[in-house]
Amino acid sequence: MDELHGPFVRKLDALGPLQTADKIALAAIEADAKYVQSGTDLIRDDDRAEGMIVVLEGFACRYKRRKNGQRQIMAYLVPGDVCDLDALDLNRMDHAIGTLSNCRVARIKPDVVSDLRLRPAVIQALQTAARVDEATLRVWLVNLGCRSAVERLAHLFCELFVRLRSVGLVQGNSFLLPVIQYDLADTTGMTTVHVNRSLGALKRAGLIGRKGKHLTIFDMPRLMSVGEFQPDYLYARKQVGGRDHSLPNGTAGLTATDALIPV
Amino acid sequence: MDELHGPFVRKLDALGPLQTADKIALAAIEADAKYVQSGTDLIRDDDRAEGMIVVLEGFACRYKRRKNGQRQIMAYLVPGDVCDLDALDLNRMDHAIGTLSNCRVARIKPDVVSDLRLRPAVIQALQTAARVDEATLRVWLVNLGCRSAVERLAHLFCELFVRLRSVGLVQGNSFLLPVIQYDLADTTGMTTVHVNRSLGALKRAGLIGRKGKHLTIFDMPRLMSVGEFQPDYLYARKQVGGRDHSLPNGTAGLTATDALIPV
DNA sequence: CGTGACTTTGAGCAGATTCAAGTCTTGTGG
DNA sequence: CCACAAGACTTGAATCTGCTCAAAGTCACG
Numbered sequence: 089m090d091e092l093h094g095p096f097v098r099k100l101d102a103l104g105p106l107q108t109a110d111k112i113a114l115a116a117i118e119a120d121a122k123y124v125q126s127g128t129d130l131i132r133d134d135d136r137a138e139g140m141i142v143v144l145e146g147f148a149c150r151y152k153r154r155k156n157g158q159r160q161i162m163a164y165l166v167p168g169d170v171c172d173l174d175a176l177d178l179n180r181m182d183h184a185i186g187t188l189s190n191c192r193v194a195r196i197k198p199d200v201v202s203d204l205r206l207r208p209a210v211i212q213a214l215q216t217a218a219r220v221d222e223a224t225l226r227v228w229l230v231n232l233g234c235r236s237a238v239e240r241l242a243h244l245f246c247e248l249f250v251r252l253r254s255v256g257l258v259q260g261n262s263f264l265l266p267v268i269q270y271d272l273a274d275t276t277g278m279t280t281v282h283v284n285r286s287l288g289a290l291k292r293a294g295l296i297g298r299k300g301k302h303l304t305i306f307d308m309p310r311l312m313s314v315g316e317f318q319p320d321y322l323y324a325r326k327q328v329g330g331r332d333h334s335l336p337n338g339t340a341g342l343t344a345t346d347a348l349i350p351v
Numbered sequence: 352m353d354e355l356h357g358p359f360v361r362k363l364d365a366l367g368p369l370q371t372a373d374k375i376a377l378a379a380i381e382a383d384a385k386y387v388q389s390g391t392d393l394i395r396d397d398d399r400a401e402g403m404i405v406v407l408e409g410f411a412c413r414y415k416r417r418k419n420g421q422r423q424i425m426a427y428l429v430p431g432d433v434c435d436l437d438a439l440d441l442n443r444m445d446h447a448i449g450t451l452s453n454c455r456v457a458r459i460k461p462d463v464v465s466d467l468r469l470r471p472a473v474i475q476a477l478q479t480a481a482r483v484d485e486a487t488l489r490v491w492l493v494n495l496g497c498r499s500a501v502e503r504l505a506h507l508f509c510e511l512f513v514r515l516r517s518v519g520l521v522q523g524n525s526f527l528l529p530v531i532q533y534d535l536a537d538t539t540g541m542t543t544v545h546v547n548r549s550l551g552a553l554k555r556a557g558l559i560g561r562k563g564k565h566l567t568i569f570d571m572p573r574l575m576s577v578g579e580f581q582p583d584y585l586y587a588r589k590q591v592g593g594r595d596h597s598l599p600n601g602t603a604g605l606t607a608t609d610a611l612i613p614v
Numbered sequence: 615c616g617t618g619a620c621t622t623t624g625a626g627c628a629g630a631t632t633c634a635a636g637t638c639t640t641g642t643g644g
Numbered sequence: 645c646c647a648c649a650a651g652a653c654t655t656g657a658a659t660c661t662g663c664t665c666a667a668a669g670t671c672a673c674g
Contacts (some may be wrong), residue, residue: 096408152493155579160496162489173458177482177587219440225488226425226446230415232495233423237662270619277496282662284622300671302440316418452660533619545630547654561641 094118095168095255096142096194100256103220103324104213113204121194124187126266131185138198139175144168147193147266151274152183161275163221164188164248172214174201187340189266195240199225217322223321232277234314237286242315245296250319250336262304290314319338357381358431358518359405359457365506365517366587367476376467381407384457389448389529394448400436401461407431409527414537416445424538425491426484427451427511431518436475437464452529479587481507486584495540498579500549503539505578508559512568513582525567551575 094102098121100106105115123143124130130148131137141147148165165171167222171185171264187193195205224247230242252263273280279305295311297304307313355363363369369377384407387393393411394400411428425446428434434448450456459467467473489511494503515526527587532550536543553559558574561565570572 089484117555134382150489154493158497160493162492177479182486182584185599216440220487222485223445225485225492226413226415229425229492229495230417230487232492234417234421270620279663280621281623281664285662287621311415321445533652542631543653544655545633548630551654 094144094281096144096170096253096256099168099170099215100213100348102114103216104126104207104209107207107212110207112208113207116212117142117194117196117200124125124191124193126187126189129184129193130187130193131171131173131181131243133181133184135181135184136312137176137179137181138235139173140196140201141171141173142169142194142196142209143183144192144194146187146189148167148168148185148191148193149186149271159211159274160277163224164251164275166248166255167257170214172201172218174198176217185246188271188272220322222322227321236283237276237278238289239279239315241286242295242311243304243317244272244275244315246312246315246317247322248303249308252256254322258306261306261308262302265298265303266301266302297301352527353500357407358520359407361518362431362433363473363476363480366479367472369472369476370470373472374472376470377473378461380405380457384455387454389450389452389454389458392447392449393452393456394436394444396444396447397554398444398446398447400415400439402464404434404436404448405432407455407457409450409452411448411450411456411466412455412501412534412538413446413448413478422537423540424534427538429511429514429518430520433477433480435481437537439460442551451534454529476553483585483587490584496573497524500539500541500545502533502578503541504546504549504553505558505574507535507538507578508566508568509571509575509576509578509580509582510521510585512571513585522569524569525565527564528561528566529564561599 093111093115097106100114101111121142125148126146130141132150139217140349143165144167147166148169149161150163150165150171151159151161152288153159154228165185170254173179173181204214229245235243241337249263252258257263269280269283272287273283276283278286287298290292290311291298293310295305295307295314297306311317356374356378357582360369360374363377364374386406389409393404396415400497406428407430411422411432413426413428413434414422414424416422428448432577434446467477490506490510494506497505511528512521512526515521517555520526532543532546535550536546539546541549550559550561553574554561556573557571558568558577574580
């Protein structure tokens with residue numbers, strides 16, 4: 089059933105179980121989307137922003153630029169991810185959002201957002217999504233603050249694997265990673281050259297492989313261990329009156345072997 | 352008038368103008384606080400948490416620990432800062448909160464929080480505070496991701512200056528910074544040794560000075576420029592129906608010279 | 615099949631770490 | 645109130661991780 093819906097519906101449904109009417113409302117939004125080229129700014133720093141933006145295909149990111157032009161990517165927006173602009177105080181961006189690849193993007197107008205906000209399950213799901221985004225930000229801070237180059241990349245790939253899997257974009261042990269090494273560099277706070285060398289190290293160790301824009305994870309348990317990846321932060325672990333995301337084996341979150349099993 | 356109140360009331364009043372009754376309710380919370388020793392965990396990772404925690408004196412921090420024991424500090428909680436535990440989904444911490452110095456801390460029980468939430472101005476202020484915290488997290492990510500050691504420290508000191516000034520804890524150009532170099536290291540993602548050397552560089556350049564636990568900023572404009580500090584993110588720039596925080600000169604936020612003028 | 619964008623590789627360099635020793639501060643107990 | 649001990653800070657030397665600059669190789673697309 090879920091496979092009939094796009095990533096936006098899938099993601100929100102996973103966060104706060106939606107009703108059929110909710111899904112229909114969200115599906116209408118997915119239908120009304122535009123294609124955007126790689127390297128396009130969806131929102132600029134300092135923009136006065138309203139409504140929401142949803143990524144349906146491709147990768148986008150939140151980023152800031154320093155005066156010298158250096159870019160720091162602060163979050164990836166993968167299909168299903170939403171950026172709630174009304175949730176900013178003062179509706180003013182303190183960072184920009186841009187596409188890392190060609191994307192299909194839906195912009196939701198403020199009045200449509202207002203309609204959505206009449207749906208309790210949708211509100212709940214959006215709030216949970218915002219919390220997960222915040223937790224992710226904290227995890228990234230740890231990543232930059234105290235992990236080595238190889239560890240940072242390993243962690244990033246584990247995170248993307250789990251996130252993309254939840255919207256059905258993982259096939260077997262591989263997924264489409266439509267970003268260039270330059271983007272990975274600005275994400276992990278290193279140079280392209282060093283990203284390249286660290287990727288090489290991960291490949292040589294037999295943990296990952298890359299063919300074109302596809303990333304394959306050959307050894308997820310070891311990759312998780314290298315990146316010290318604990319996926320708990322990506323899940324709403326126990327919702328008030330909601331469902332429980334813990335796994336059958338009793339361990340909170342995902343274990344190394346679980347992660348290898350495609351959903 | 353404000354000087355009669357503690358930092359909690361001061362801070363929230365600055366964020367979303369409070370009514371007298373609100374202030375009285377908050378002042379009652381400030382009155383009921385406990386002293387806590389440096390190095391105490393107020394909340395541990397994985398704790399099931401409720402209520403709120405307010406720091407009234409001293410410095411605390413949000414932090415995570417890696418398996419190898421390394422600590423990454425993700426936020427400072429200075430007097431007036433609040434940690435809303437009910438706002439977590441699932442009331443489960445994905446990080447810990449601990450004191451960096453001796454502190455005076457108020458724990459607000461869930462039922463008292465519920466009472467507070469009946470006050471619209473308080474809700475508004477707390478939400479704004481949460482937004483500022485999130486924006487701060489993003490700025491810290493940039494700090495770790497693409498600034499040098501000296502730049503990171505410069506940025507951090509500028510931020511603390513502005514935050515502490517807003518709760519009246521800056522005297523002239525100096526403030527109490529009750530943390531050790533080890534803490535600064537875990538904040539900026541470097542080693543104590545390198546923190547020490549970078550502090551030395553800032554001192555030798557005549558930008559800052561340290562006497563005991565007091566940090567003095569001798570040349571704020573240059574310090575801001577070294578850290579590329581733009582304080583906008585610390586302010587609620589335009590509230591819906593609230594007051595405007597932009598400065599007379601029309602520049603959003605604080606200019607270099609403004610920052611030198613004690614409030 | 616050529617051009618531009620992306621990736622890979624090498625060599626030398628710089629910023630940050632590690633290890634280690636020594637000095638200064640601070641708090642505590644006698 | 646002093647002396648001692650523990651904690652915090654400072655400094656040096658060697659090392660290492662990641663950076664810069666530069667060039668060559670590969671891939672995709674018109």
